[in-house]
Amino acid sequence: MGLRLRMALFSSLFLIAIAGPARSADPPADIRELKLHDWEPRSMMVAKATAVDRPMYPVVDVHNHLGGGSKVLTPDVVKRYLKVMDEAGVRTVVNLDGGWDGRLKETIAALDETYPGRFLTFALINFEGIDGPDWTAREVKRLEEGFKAGAKGLKFHKTFGLRYRYKDGRLVPVDDPKLDPIWETCAKFGRPVVIHVGDPAAFFTPLDRHNERWHELNQHLDWLFYAGDNPKREDVLDQLHHVIAKHPKTTFVNTHFGNNAEDLAAVADKLDKYPNMYVDIDARISELGRQPYTARKFFLKYQDRIMFGTDTTPKVDAYRIYYRFLETDDEYFDCSASHHRQGFWNIYGLFLPPEVLKKVYQTNAERVLYGLKDGPKDTPAKDATPKDEAPKGKEMRVKPTEDFELTGDGTAAAWKAAEWVPLNKRTKEGKDYATRVKTLYSKKGFYVLIDAADEKITATLKEDFLNLWTEDVFEVFLWTDERDPIYFEYEISPLNYELPILVPNLGDKAMGWRPWHYAGGRKTRKATSAAGGELKSGATVTGWKAEVFIPYELLTPLRNVSPKPGTKWRANFYRMDYDDKKPASWDWARVGPSFHEFRKFGTLIFE
Known part of the structure; x- marks a missing residue:
């Protein structure tokens, strides 16, 4: 057909429908001629009705x-x-x-x-x-x-x-x-x-x-x-x-x-x-x-x-x-x-x-x-460091700076004012690479420098906003105001691709993640470098570094965002490495099986 x-068939059916007898509340005089569309039986069965509000x-x-x-x-x-x-x-x-x-x-x-x-x-x-x-x-x-x-x-x-x-x-x-x-x-x-x-x-x-x-x-x-x-x-x-x-x-x-x-x-x-x-x-x-x-x-x-x-x-x-x-x-x-x-x-x-x-x-x-975001890392790691060995009450002091250009290798003079802070290995599996971070802040944003020893760059993804956590990655967690259970997470791979994430929490549970839409003044600045080899997937290296500038505009609508001397943020820093297909992880403030346990984050104190 x-x-x-x-x-034509549709039109005919429609005309038949609207041309038929008008539906009324009263049944026809001869109930045996009741129209099907007027039949509305009421059940005589007596049964319980449970209200579930x-x-x-x-x-x-x-x-x-x-x-x-x-x-x-x-x-x-x-x-x-x-x-x-x-x-x-x-x-x-x-x-x-x-x-x-x-x-x-x-x-x-x-x-x-x-x-x-x-x-x-x-x-x-x-x-x-x-x-x-x-x-x-x-x-x-x-x-x-x-x-x-x-x-x-x-x-x-x-x-x-x-x-x-x-x-x-x-x-x-x-x-x-x-x-x-x-x-x-x-x-x-x-x-x-x-x-x-x-x-x-x-x-x-x-x-x-x-x-x-x-x-x-x-x-x-x-x-x-x-x-x-x-x-x-x-x-x-x-x-x-x-x-x-x-x-x-x-x-x-x-x-x-x-x-x-x-x-x-x-x-x-x-x-x-x-x-x-x-x-x-x-x-x-x-x-x-x-x-x-x-x-x-x-x-x-x-x-x-x-x-x-x-x-x-x-x-x-x-x-x-x-x-x-x-x-x-x-x-x-x-x-x-x-x-x-x-x-x-x-x-x-x-x-x-x-x-x-x-x-x-x-x-x-x-x-x-x-x-897909929370699966692998929220599973308790085999042979994980016992909780009673975890560092507690972590604090990091963040020094002020004027804004500067990122080179990816941490050679900017401004970094001399910041001290290296080590990350601690969470698992016995994987290689024990030294990992450390530095932080600074300006009137416009927050700076992070990561220095990670490594032997091979296993990252392959070559686009922003992809599942970077499934490969070599460094992650920053910023919980700017303890009144609001919402924090910002930033991921960067050795290949200089990024994933900015907003993580809302309900009942102390991470309920989702969402890449931010941003441009202009909300966009990050970032750069990476490799030591002892080329900056490419599969390369043999002795390590890699990443520098990131996170503008305060990007953190909007989080509160307590433009820090001043004495301001405190809760924060954490995390690294994943997948050499020889044996995942290893590091953190600054020790969290449990889930790296989303934001109430265990350490504290940044802005000077």
Whole structure:
């Protein structure tokens, strides 16, 4: 069936729908002639109803739509969202409507930067001009800029695979090779892909007396994808799974419970096949709750792969329906407040155990959204130095200076005023390289010099904002004001690439990291050098140095930022080295298994 015939069919269905008898509150005189859309049965079953006002654990909602741009996300609108989140026990909301370019930056500024840790913004792809030969390169560049600006992931709507077409009328398939560099860019930056393809199975079947979502589709005829030039639902799902298999280093979050909540056996099969695949529950508790035995077994078995999401704007009543479904054993209750009416049935609660609830509500999302940063270093190091041997109460005095040029080798005369301070090796594994730092401060910013003995430069990454901590790296932690559990982290590799990070903490736990968007006066100055060899990946050396200038403008909006004589900041300095594939680490102020234990940081005293 061609596009014209399809549109004609759509128009006919629409006219039939609006031309039918008007719906009224009163039934017809002959009840035997009751119209299907007027039938609203009320259950006579007496069952308990458990009110769950707040979740057992603070929630990370990985699937929400807040809109994008400064005109939509005004301060008052954002504050209303925060009020709902606080009332409903939602710690963090992922906004999937970031877009690209200026709109994306405005969205990040309104949400992520204004309320660190409460919002995380995802980027979108612009499919306009996909026929062009430069489309892929354009979108990869745009996506990289979005990630550097602070976007935490990439979102795809169902229009991808169902609506977007080439000029010749062909649908753009989900596994189109033109998008391969986009999937790889997400892997390169460690950003997940949240992707919605297809729709409920009933949306791909005739709108007749057998369609279980008749009421819903009768009101939204544009949701029907049956026949015509629409693709088959199974074909779109197969395309997605092909992409997941082809890009194992990219993390995919398949929305709406794997986009196939009616067939949990099929979703389980895909989770077994693809370790880089996760699912969220958004807008699908109506499907899950009508198969409570199978769904509960699924949640128990795949408890590490399921995340919480709602697919709405923040609404207290919607959140509470989700909590009731996940936490209680209530029977046969209406869940339409969670999204809208989805099928003419009620649902049953799953009464999940606390350890599973915590993963679904919180820790699975943390692992996907933040875990690539925190994973390796937050694992207790083998043969780590016992805590009772750790240096305590570390203090470092920071002398003032006039601003000066960085050379990368520490030869600037200003450094003569500062004393070397050693870093202490944390692990017995790896080589015991001497490592030390110097610090200075000016009226404009903070200076750091690192001197690290080494035998080989193992760093390979050659771009800012990448996962530098996975290779040789030096890190600076600056907690400028103890009233606020937010600190700044700066990473620099021997190859002179950087990663500036803002780390908000809730409940003394690092809840995320976000590269800063900065330019002009907010941008750092940096330089590195090598001793005994060339400054390049794989080179044999005797050591390397790095100099960094961190402007106070970059630390905004942290408080207590422009230090004066007598000012105190909490801080730490950290080094990772990967010679012979045996990771070794050093710190100044001894922290525990996690280098994010900011309350154990030492103290900088500005003279």
